[in-house]
Amino acid sequence: MQTLEPILVEHPFFKDLEPRYLQLIIGCASNVRFDSGQFIFREGEKANQFYLLRQGKVALEVFSPERGAITLQTLGEGEVLGWSWLFPPYRWHFDARVLEPLRAIAFDGECLRTKCEEDHDLGYELVKRVAHIVIQRLQATRLQLLDIYGLHS
Amino acid sequence: MQIIDRNSLDILFDTLKRRGFNLVGPTIRDGAIVYDRLTSTADLPIGWTDEQNGGTYRLKKRADVAVFGYTVGPHSWKKLLYPSVQRLWRAKRDGENFQFITEDEEVSKFAFIGVRSCELHAIAIQDKVFINGKYIDPVYKLRRENVFIVTVNCGKASGTCFCVSMNTGPRATFGFDLALTEILEDNHHRFTVEVGTERGAEILREVPHREADEEEKAKVEDIVAKTARQMGRTLDTTDIKDLLYRNYEHPRWDEVASRCLTCGNCTLVCPTCFCTTVEDVTDLTGEHAERWRKWDSCFTMDFSYIHGGSIRSSSKARYRQWMTHKLATWIDQFGTSGCVGCGRCITWCPVAIDITEEVRAIRGKE
Amino acid sequence: MLPDLYRVQRVRQETHDTFTLELEPMSGGQQVAAKGVSFAAGQFNMLYIFGVGEVPISISGNPTPRKVRVSPPRFVHTTRAVGTVTKAMGKLKRGDVLGVRGPFGSHWPMEEAVGKDIVMVAGGIGLAPLRPALYQFLSQRENYNRIILLYGTRSPADILYRRELEQWRARFDLEVQVTVDQAMGAWHGNVGVVTTLIPRVSFDPLRTIALICGPEIMMRFTILELQKRGVGKENIFISMERNMKCAIGFCGHCQFGPTFICKDGPVFRYDRIQEWFGKREI
Numbered sequence: 001m002q003t004l005e006p007i008l009v010e011h012p013f014f015k016d017l018e019p020r021y022l023q024l025i026i027g028c029a030s031n032v033r034f035d036s037g038q039f040i041f042r043e044g045e046k047a048n049q050f051y052l053l054r055q056g057k058v059a060l061e062v063f064s065p066e067r068g069a070i071t072l073q074t075l076g077e078g079e080v081l082g083w084s085w086l087f088p089p090y091r092w093h094f095d096a097r098v099l100e101p102l103r104a105i106a107f108d109g110e111c112l113r114t115k116c117e118e119d120h121d122l123g124y125e126l127v128k129r130v131a132h133i134v135i136q137r138l139q140a141t142r143l144q145l146l147d148i149y150g151l152h153s
Numbered sequence: 154m155q156i157i158d159r160n161s162l163d164i165l166f167d168t169l170k171r172r173g174f175n176l177v178g179p180t181i182r183d184g185a186i187v188y189d190r191l192t193s194t195a196d197l198p199i200g201w202t203d204e205q206n207g208g209t210y211r212l213k214k215r216a217d218v219a220v221f222g223y224t225v226g227p228h229s230w231k232k233l234l235y236p237s238v239q240r241l242w243r244a245k246r247d248g249e250n251f252q253f254i255t256e257d258e259e260v261s262k263f264a265f266i267g268v269r270s271c272e273l274h275a276i277a278i279q280d281k282v283f284i285n286g287k288y289i290d291p292v293y294k295l296r297r298e299n300v301f302i303v304t305v306n307c308g309k310a311s312g313t314c315f316c317v318s319m320n321t322g323p324r325a326t327f328g329f330d331l332a333l334t335e336i337l338e339d340n341h342h343r344f345t346v347e348v349g350t351e352r353g354a355e356i357l358r359e360v361p362h363r364e365a366d367e368e369e370k371a372k373v374e375d376i377v378a379k380t381a382r383q384m385g386r387t388l389d390t391t392d393i394k395d396l397l398y399r400n401y402e403h404p405r406w407d408e409v410a411s412r413c414l415t416c417g418n419c420t421l422v423c424p425t426c427f428c429t430t431v432e433d434v435t436d437l438t439g440e441h442a443e444r445w446r447k448w449d450s451c452f453t454m455d456f457s458y459i460h461g462g463s464i465r466s467s468s469k470a471r472y473r474q475w476m477t478h479k480l481a482t483w484i485d486q487f488g489t490s491g492c493v494g495c496g497r498c499i500t501w502c503p504v505a506i507d508i509t510e511e512v513r514a515i516r517g518k519e
Numbered sequence: 520m521l522p523d524l525y526r527v528q529r530v531r532q533e534t535h536d537t538f539t540l541e542l543e544p545m546s547g548g549q550q551v552a553a554k555g556v557s558f559a560a561g562q563f564n565m566l567y568i569f570g571v572g573e574v575p576i577s578i579s580g581n582p583t584p585r586k587v588r589v590s591p592p593r594f595v596h597t598t599r600a601v602g603t604v605t606k607a608m609g610k611l612k613r614g615d616v617l618g619v620r621g622p623f624g625s626h627w628p629m630e631e632a633v634g635k636d637i638v639m640v641a642g643g644i645g646l647a648p649l650r651p652a653l654y655q656f657l658s659q660r661e662n663y664n665r666i667i668l669l670y671g672t673r674s675p676a677d678i679l680y681r682r683e684l685e686q687w688r689a690r691f692d693l694e695v696q697v698t699v700d701q702a703m704g705a706w707h708g709n710v711g712v713v714t715t716l717i718p719r720v721s722f723d724p725l726r727t728i729a730l731i732c733g734p735e736i737m738m739r740f741t742i743l744e745l746q747k748r749g750v751g752k753e754n755i756f757i758s759m760e761r762n763m764k765c766a767i768g769f770c771g772h773c774q775f776g777p778t779f780i781c782k783d784g785p786v787f788r789y790d791r792i793q794e795w796f797g798k799r800e801i
Contacts, residue, residue, distance in 0.1 A: 059710065071702045071710040078719065099707050139740075143712040144700050148734040149643035149673040151461065151536075151601055242521055244569065250545075250616045251569050253521050287782060288520075288767040401798055428771030431764050435570035442570040449770070456772060459762050460601040470800030478774065485777030 004029050007105060011052045012078045013129060021122050028111035032104050034058075040081070040096040047084035047092045048109040053077055056102030061095045073137070074099065083130055085109025154365040154373070159342035161360050162220065163194050165303070165331075168359045169264040174301050177233060178266030179226065184212060186226035188233070191266060198223060205311035205496065206385070207505030218342065221267055221335050224311040225495050229424035230265055230272055231279060234296045237448045241292075241431070244442040251442075258292075264301040268329065270322030271314075271493040273304060275424030277328055281487045282427050292446075301352065304329035306377050308337075312385035313496030315509055319388065321493045324377040331357060334373045345373050386496060388509040389516065390480075393490075396516060397481035401473065405514045410469035412504045417450030419498035419506075420475065425483075425491050428456070451475050476508060520767065522567045522618025527611050528593060534677050536601075537644060538609055539579070542594040542619060556594050558582055559626035560651035561758060561786040564594060565766050567618030568611075572604040575763045577648035577785070578622060583658040594619065597647035597679065623766045625786045627652040627730055628756050636665040636722040638750075640741045642713055642733020643672050646679045648758050648785070649732050653687075660692055667694045667720050671713025671737070674699050675706045694720060713737060717744040724749035732758040739797055742789060755789040757796075776801055 004026060008014050014022065032051070034040055040058060041047065057076045061069045072094060075081055081104070084092050090109065116123030157165065166176060176191040181198045191197065203223045204211045215222050243254045268276075276297075283293035307314075307323040316322030325332045330353030333344040345365050348354045420426040430449035435442045449456060452471050457464035465471045483491030492508070499507045525542035532538050544556065558564075560582050567573040580595030600609040611617065629652065637656060641649050649668075656666050668687065672678055678697065688695040696716045698709035709716065713733070729745050731738050738757050745755055761780045764770035773780035776795035778787070795801045 057709075068704055071706065073715075074698075074708070074710045076709075076719065140712050140715050143714065143736070143740060146736060147673065147700065148736050149671075149677065149700070244618075246569065249614060250524070253524075253618075255521060283769065286768060288769070290769055398794065401801075427769065429764065430770065430772070431573070433567075433570065433572040439570060444573075449772075451771065457762050459760060464761065465800045467800060474774070474801075482774070482777035486779070 004031065004105060007054065008052070011054070011105070013052055013080050013133075017125065021125055024115050024119060024122055025107065025112060025126075028108045028115065029105050030108075032106045034098045034102040034104075036098050036101055038098045040098060040102075041092045042095050043092055045092050047082065047090045049082055050085050050107040050109055050112060051081040052105040052107075053079050053081060054103045054105065056098065056104075057100040058102055059097050059099050061097055063095065069095075069097075073140075076100075080133055083134060086113070086127070086130060154370055155346040155348070155357065155362040156365045156369060157344050157346055157357075157360055157362045159220070159344070161362065162344065165356070165360045166191070166194055166266075168356055169301060169303075172356065173262050174264035175261045176264050176266055178303075179221075179223070181212065185210060186212070186223055188226075188228040188230065188265075194220065197221075197267070202309070203311060205313045205500045207313065207499050207507050208502055209312075209505075210500050217337055219308070219335060219337050221305045221333075222308060222337075224307065224309065224314060225269055225272065225497060227422050227497065227501055229422065229495075229497070230268065230276060231424055231427070233263055233265070234276070234279065234300070235283070235290075235293050235427065239292055239446045241444045241446050244444075246440045246442075258295060260295050260299060262299040262301070263296070264303060266303045268302050268304045268325075269307055269495075270304065270325040271316045271319075271495040272424055273302070273325055273328040274319075274321040274493040275495070276302075278425045278487065278489055278491060278493070279427060281489065286487075301356070302329045302331075302349075304332040304349075306332060306334040306373065307380045308335050308376055310380050310383035310385060311496060311500070313499040313507075314384050314494065315386040315388050315496060316494040317381050317384050318386070318390060318509075319490060319492055319494035323380040324373075329353070334376055336369065336372055336376070345369055386494075386499065386507070386509045388492075388494065388512055390490070393512070394481040394484045396512075396519070397477045400515050400519065401477070403515050403519075405511065405518070406469045406473045408514075409472050409506060409511055410467065412506055413452075413468050413472045414503060415452040415468045415471055416503060417452040418501045418503065420450040420452060421448065422497040422501045423479075424493065424495060424497070425479075426450075430455075451478070472506075476511060479508070480512065520620055520765075522565070522573075522620045524616055525594065525619045527613055527615045527617065530611060530613060533597060533679050537597060537599045537679060539595060539597045540608070540611065541580075542596065542617070543592060544619075545616065555584075555592050557591075558594070558622035558651075560629060560655050561626040561648060562622035562624045563648070563766075563785060564596065564619050564621030564623070565763075566596065566604075566608065567620070568604055568607045569617070571607045573618070573620075573764075574602070574604045574608075575623075575766060575781070576605075577758075579647040579650045581654040581658075582651045583655050597644070597650075599644045620766060623781055625784055627758075627786055628728055628788070629655060631754075632656070632728040633662045634664065634726075635754075636727040637663055637667065638717075638720070638722055638727055638729045638745070639666075639668045640713060640717070640729065640731045640733070640745075641668070641670045642737035642741075643677070644679065645731075645733035645737075645758070646670055646672075649730060650680065652730060657693065664726070665694070665722050666692070667696075667722060669696050669698075669713055669716040669720065671698045671700070671716070671733075674701050675708070696720065712740070714740045714744045717741070717748060722748075725751075727754060729755045731755065735759075735796075752790040752793060753788060756786055757789055757792075758785045759787060759792075760785065 283290040304325040329349040332347040479491040529541040761773040
């Protein structure tokens with residue numbers, strides 16, 4: 001597990017995280033790989049993972065019977081995937097399908113949640129970081145909804 | 154400074170006509186003093202004056218025979234220097250090609266009679282827009298070059314005048330060929346004449362005149378000083394550019410917008426407003442096309458239209474654009490205010506919106 | 520100001536509503552390709568369709584000739600058919616004649632960018648006015664450090680200059696990232712607004728010149744994102760659009776605060792117009 005530490009420290013999500021917190025959560029982490037076309041998770045499944053993406057590309061999709069798979073967003077290196085593990089009912093809301101072979105660090109959601117409950121300072125630190133990502137995504141989503149390149153006459 | 158008698162004014166007119174100038178000046182039409190062709194001094198509004206206030210204009214008989222005893226009306230000289238409707242070119246289809254047809258324009262030489270100091274400033278401002286910048290407008294330039302200007306120092310101010318605030322009058326200091334001041338005393342109706350150009354001196358040589366005495370020179374000062382004291386309005390221009398730049402979101406814009414009809418009268422009567430639009434037209438055969446330029450107003454929705462909508466869709470935004478342009482952005486654009494304090498926009502606003510009052514309101518509640 | 524006559528030399532449909540015209544100058548009914556055209560990256564022309572009207576269209580061709588001291592032979596304009604004139608323009612065929620006035624306006628900061636990283640952010644048809652700058656950067660590649668093009672558009676079908684983008688993406692001396700707002704099925708590229716690309720690319724914010732062109736909302740959020748990365752507002756340049764009739768500062772329509780988009784713009788250094796940029800109904 002010691003080998004994961006340098007990877008975690010370098011990932012933007014954990015930028016400037018205090019080493020003692022890193023030590024607390026490193027036990028929840030593992031190295032994972034996914035191939036193109038593989039689903040990392042599917043809508044409705046139990047959400048118990050949090051991914052720090054290191055390489056490759058993944059699409060968040062929703063499937064419509066008439067229109068097929070609609071991509072909501074693509075994520076890649078330096079970004080994170082999944083926040084449904086943090087809040088009940090711990091279910092994935094969308095599909096995550098790999099577009100380009102993906103390497104990531106996966107955290108066990110339950111493990112992380114337990115650590116956060118035990119140490120609220122860690123919990124606060126982690127929730128702040130997740131909230132930051134959520135806000136960025138929300139802002140980008142609002143822009144996306146505007147259809148700014150469309151004709152509005 | 155020279156003196157000519159009232160009768161010599163006729164000789165001045167004749168001299169200008171003889172030199173090929175078409176005379177244009179104040180004359181009464183439709184209950185207002187407008188600028189139109191003059192054949193003789195008899196066409197001038199002799200013995201008339203005007204009463205002006207916010208949204209109000211009335212002609213009144215004077216008790217005397219003053220020739221220039223009134224202030225400015227709804228017209229300004231821009232209608233002659235920058236016509237409200239102008240064909241820019243014609244084009245003709247020629248097989249699969251087409252050709253542009255231009256004609257060398259013959260423009261008559263105009264002598265502007267009775268130009269006021271504020272109007273000289275307005276012309277100077279339009280000069281900056283049309284001939285002193287990177288691009289030159291040939292229509293304006295051609296007309297401007299041919300104009301002979303006879304100025305009149307104002308003997309009275311109207312209820313909407315504020316040239317003193319704008320530092321543009323009432324006394325003419327530049328931009329004229331000849332400048333008159335009317336002195337009307339019992340049995341002695343005469344004009345002082347100041348010569349502004351060699352061309353003006355040449356014309357004056359053909360008009361009987363004499364040197365003004367000290368008393369007459371002093372009278373000119375008295376007359377313009379008295380007019381300056383009569384200003385119906387004032388506008389505090391201190392820091393005006395930054396004041397308006399700071400207050401794009403002032404609640405006053407909403408108040409004025411609730412009254413503004415966005416009719417565009419203010420832009421049409423303003424002697425400096427220069428905005429135009431173009432219309433491209435064809436005849437029924439589709440073989441001939443023309444481009445026309447017409448006065449436009451920033452108060453229309455179309456003015457700021459880009460695909461999808463108008464940038465300034467609220468009347469608040471349009472009034473703000475007009476006033477902020479006039480008093481603030483103009484300074485950055487052309488190094489001068491776009492307002493000369495003539496008061497036309499106040500007089501001719503159907504709901505009496507008063508630019509001086511709007512500035513005061515914004516300044517007062519910053 | 521009288522337009523000059525140009526003949527349509529080539530028409531290319533780019534997407535369902537955009538097309539590119541290549542125009543060659545004429546003289547006395549004859550083409551005079553040798554005469555060439557001259558413009559700076561970022562400038563625009565007024566294009567006149569006989570009897571229909573005139574519109575400002577940015578120039579999207581290469582301002583730098585292949586051979587030294589030879590002007591590029593044609594004006595290249597990419598247009599979206601949205602109004603009466605641009606729709607009529609979309610019906611032009613090879614050999615048709617139109618009127619051209621220009622080029623007008625300011626240009627992209629080619630000199631300021633020398634020795635720096637360049638981040639170009641384009642939204643939708645906003646790629647068209649940026650293309651001449653990219654051509655020029657690439658033709659003098661050694662003068663610049665990193666060159667990054669971030670391009671966002673509505674959907675994969677709306678991607679402009681698709682083949683060229685693919686060629687650019689294959690280059691080692693240029694980073695190109697394309698993203699779309701909505702995608703389905705076969706699209707394997709990025710999905711998300713163009714601003715989400717900014718944190719993903721690496722450049723030195725303190726030595727970067729950013730060039731942005733797109734809808735105003737897109738430009739506002741792009742500026743925000745660039746500022747988050749530490750790019751100074753004096754190093755951000757944007758291209759503005761307003762109603763335009765004369766293109767030479769007389770008609771008054773294109774006023775934006777104290778500026779005339781036609782002669783002071785369309786390209787502005789952001790800090791010089793930031794007071795007005797983002798204010799409502801300016």
